[in-house]
Amino acid sequence: MAQDICSSPGHGDLPAPAFDMTPTAAKEGEQVILQCQISWKSPVTRIIFCKDGVQVHSLKAQQGKGNYVTFFPMTRESAGTFTCGYQHKDNSNRVRNSALSAPTNLRVTGSGSSSQAGTSTAASVPPATNPQKLHTIIGIIIGVVTLSLLLLLLLIAACAMRKGACRERCQR
Structure with a gap:
């Protein structure tokens, strides 16, 4: 069919x-x-x-x-x-x-040049895998990156607030 x-x-x-x-x-x-x-x-x-x-x-x-x-x-x-x-x-x-x-x-x-043999990026690509697994892995990676960025933004905001509080006290 x-x-x-x-x-x-x-x-x-x-x-x-x-x-x-x-x-x-x-x-x-x-x-x-x-x-x-x-x-x-x-x-x-x-x-x-x-x-x-x-x-x-x-x-x-x-x-x-x-x-x-x-x-x-x-x-x-x-x-x-x-x-x-x-x-x-x-x-x-x-x-x-x-x-x-x-x-x-x-x-x-064409094929890769002989000087690139062994260093081709295609060699590091895994063979065809289950697309569901690939989507799951990509989803996990996106989640980890998003969480890391949120934590970094929180850390930057906390440092900025601390620095601002210090300036107010230090100017007096």
Whole structure:
């Protein structure tokens, strides 16, 4: 069924999702972020990422979630046209497909130079992981950074207040 969605663009009876790719050109060994965003409110069951009309990845949908992200590792064969779509299964187990998103082209810019071998930043990027874990980690990092900034602002405010109180006493 997922193959049908990739090979028949424009034939889905549900609205097309939005698709984004970052970056749209990368070197071999790097990873590209594929993002599919659904705005339709009905429960979605599967998100499908397509390259040149063939499924390259799928994710099980989560209730209430509208943004799905996956990582695509770059190889010589990675260049192509990417889209995404989704499926909805109703109470009668009837599967309906969305139309595919607007296409985005991906270019392979070549491999890293031999002088960068071993020091490439792509080597430090973890392999494609569960997007849910990535979202959780990003959420934790954002929370820690936000809390740290709030504590820093409180510390600055306390120091400013203390300094202001000292000036009033010291001038007398």
